[in-house]
Amino acid sequence: MTATSSHNQTDASRSDAPTQSDSPTQARGVKPLLGLSLAELTEWVQQQGQPAYRGKQLHQWIYQQGARSLADISVFSKQWRSQVAEVPIGRSQLHYRSAAPDGTVKFLLRMQDGQIIETVGIPTEKRLTVCVSSQVGCPMACDFCATGKGGFIRNLATHEIVDQVLTVQEDFGQRVSNIVFMGMGEPLLNVENVLVAVRSLNTDVGIGQRSITISTVGIPGHIRRLADQHLQATLAISLHAPNQALREQLIPSARHYPLSALLEECRDYVKQTGRRVTFEYILLGNLNDRPEHADELAQELHGFQSHVNLIPYNPIKEVDYERPTPRRIQAFVKALQDRHIAVSVRRSRGLEADAACGQLRASQIKISA
Template sequence: MPARLVPDSPAIASASPSLASSPLLGKSLDELTEWVTAQGQPKYRGKQLHQWIYERYARSLSDITVFSKAWRAEIADVPIGRSQLHFRSVSPDGTVKYLLKLTDGHIIEAVGIPTAKRLTVCVSSQVGCPMACDFCATGKGGFLRNLETHEIVDQVLTVQDDFGRRVSNIVFMGMGEPLLNSKNVVKAVRSLNQDIGIGQRSITVSTVGIPGQIRRLAEEHLQVTLAVSLHASNQALRETLIPSARKYPFTDLIEECYEYVNITGRRVTFEYILLAGLNDLPHHATELAEMVGGFQSHVNLIPYNPISEVDYQRPSDAQIQAFVHELEKRHVAVSVRYSRGLEKDAACGQLRAQKLAS
């Protein structure tokens, strides 16, 4: 039977330190096959190892009973790379928030968002976030480090195992700025696609915009959806909400988005959190339409999800619809996303590594 949501088994000291290895999670079938043959095992062990890691959710090599006891003892110190479940809370709408404890003791968040037809996982790419966006809880806690590839992939396996159903969609909209950890995020995308079987077009990578990094992502020739967090219709307003915008002019960001479309043929989604009285007025919609119109793009409006540190307000339904109308009459593709998990601080902009009342 597959292992369930339990902490990693403690590592057993090995008599052969030379066998110590980086975590196996995140490695491809070819890489795992190369690894097992380097240990003197037949090639077919690579496929068995791949199945037990990605399909049976093994948390320790000791779990893999198709391996001989002697070999399991020999490789017992090699980590698969699974996290520990630290805390789990469920919202009334069925959204599940997970606090996961990494091997160095740091805590990250992942969120499972189910519907009748889909299971979406919101994954983190960093421990904390250095971007310090004023409306976001994650940025209030500071930044500690980037996540490794296996720590990203683990979040998806955790949710898939817990729900007992396949994950269909991934959004890199959890803790952190993905394009400040591009190397591991790209590796994770490839693993999620090739090893777990999630289509790249069902994966969204969100960014507030890092100079040059959108272009670099385009050059990876992935088929993911790029979501750019604008949250403002002009440079001055954006700087008040996103401190990093001072080093990345609005026009330069939009130009890089144009390049992304030209290189990949994929449209760009622009995320826009609506803050009552601040960025949700008709003239803001007009400015936004002028900036993002004219190429393959889509505006995703997100009514503000409250956090305790600031007193921004969520706009009324009438204000939201008025903003939508202003964009639509200027032929901008637009939709409104009402975040799930609001009651358990699991919604967009609310993620932070702390326990909540169950």
């Protein structure tokens, strides 16, 4: 996903590309409580002169009962609540909500500084998955992406990431089972906050790491950095092309990261973690969905502990790419299967209008402008 004003472009080839990594609240030195662990919350309440057991109460009210301010926590004395009234928990405000007939719900959430991000709740019979954003906008400028057409504003802070999951969980009235970092932004350009958020979502919210997926187009050196964390989360690579030339056409930042180097880093990731890599491949009609493309992709992934997730394209107004026909999709699948490549097709979920990542946010910003 991605969106906003297209004037703030960044050289996405640099590992430190987005430098605005903190939210405005953090910049003023008032750190929100959301995202802090039980130990950190316990330390904080003790610093405020409260007994240690208040930390466990605070943790429960934030993560299980959805408190949006310290004033909501009735087990604390009114006197102490008034003393810490200015300390934010770090919850967002709902700006817009749009539900699709299949039950998928898109949320536009307003941050404290007025920036708007998009998150999605995707229910199935057995699961509730949240598609989480990691940045306001995105610097990667992928040509087929609605978010990439909007430019980059800033990184999301840890509490702004965790808040998305709590928001969806509260709206659906059921526990979130899976999280995918496939919303607005490039997670590995906000890796510090993303890693802390993964820890919080795992230990505080109670979502298993194996049920968390981190999706990236690939930032040089950062996949190895992720491997060093020894997470149980799934790594998903937004590949979208079987060769360097076509990948550069679709993903401008790919010119700084040759496909061969990206795949070598992925192989190192598999060796170090023992976990397979998922390769996401958006199928664009008559562009990257031909039999020869399937052949190239199979050759690149031969002997690789991996899985290919094919994603039929959701058209956006800004570009003329087409969704492939069902026959082309099935032919691509068969070509990979014949070459013993594990493959699946992601079923489209969501809105009939503004279905692609970032489109809902972009359309609402235009309306309010």
